[in-house]
Amino acid sequence: MDKESQNxxxxxxxxxxxxxxxxxxxxxxxxAAMLTKTPGISAIFKGGIVSYANEVKRDILxxxxxxxxxxxxxxxxxxxxxxxxxxxxxxxxxxVAITGIAGPGGxxxxxxxxxVYIAVATxxxxxxxxxxxxGTRDKIRRAACAAALRLWVxxxxxxxxxx
Numbered sequence: 001m002d003k004e005s006q007n008x009x010x011x012x013x014x015x016x017x018x019x020x021x022x023x024x025x026x027x028x029x030x031x032a033a034m035l036t037k038t039p040g041i042s043a044i045f046k047g048g049i050v051s052y053a054n055e056v057k058r059d060i061l062x063x064x065x066x067x068x069x070x071x072x073x074x075x076x077x078x079x080x081x082x083x084x085x086x087x088x089x090x091x092x093x094x095x096v097a098i099t100g101i102a103g104p105g106g107x108x109x110x111x112x113x114x115x116v117y118i119a120v121a122t123x124x125x126x127x128x129x130x131x132x133x134x135g136t137r138d139k140i141r142r143a144a145c146a147a148a149l150r151l152w153v154x155x156x157x158x159x160x161x162x163x
Contacts, residue, residue: 001146009149010038016156018122021090022048023061023082023097025073026116031098031145046090051082057099061085074099074111076128079119083128087121094122096152100131102140116144120155127155 001009013020013035022032032048035041049060054073057063063081071077082097100116107113112132119128129151133143 001143001149006034006146006149007038009153010035010041012153012157013149014038014040014044016094017044018094018156019044019046019092020152021046021086021092021095023086023095024048024050025052025057025082025097025099026102027098027141027144027148028052030141031096031148034145034149046092049086049089057082057085061089072108072111074101074115074117076117076119076130079117079128080121080126083119083121083126087123094120094152094156096120096148098144098148100140100144102137102144104137114140116140116147118144118148118151120152122155125155127151 024031029050035045051057051061054068058065061082062085063078067077067081079097079099083095086095097119101113103113114133116131131147133140
């Protein structure tokens with residue numbers, strides 16, 4: 001995502017007026033850092049949780065142990081639970097969660113390096129998507145943040161024109 005598209009998504013989030021937060025695993029807070037570079041974002045952005053370890057996903061975000069065992073940390077189910085947990089934990093109207101395998105190691109059968117799940121939770125629904133990114137660890141993490149911004153705006157506004 002180019003810088004202008006990124007800024008367009010962040011402006012759309014600001015214009016929504018909805019309070020928001022993040023739950024990040026493989027991106028390690030990169031999305032929260034992108035957001036907080038924007039003047040005025042404090043009007044809506046309340047915080048982020050870096051849940052790199054499964055214990056944090058479980059104990060802080062409330063991802064059920066059963067979900068982690070059955071589907072793994074890198075799954076649609078976990079991403080949705082992370083986003084819903086962030087909404088509750090941070091007391092926000094909408095939250096986005098990112099979980100994946102940025103590499104170079106960590107791949108498992110059916111989930112190669114670059115597999116990322118992103119979920120957005122609102123008061124009325126939760127949406128998750130699976131992505132498959134390629135490149136270096138940094139490139140995968142940046143691509144995941146860009147995709148998260150696009151999906152967030154798409155879910156909030158019910159459109160898919162940001163990308």
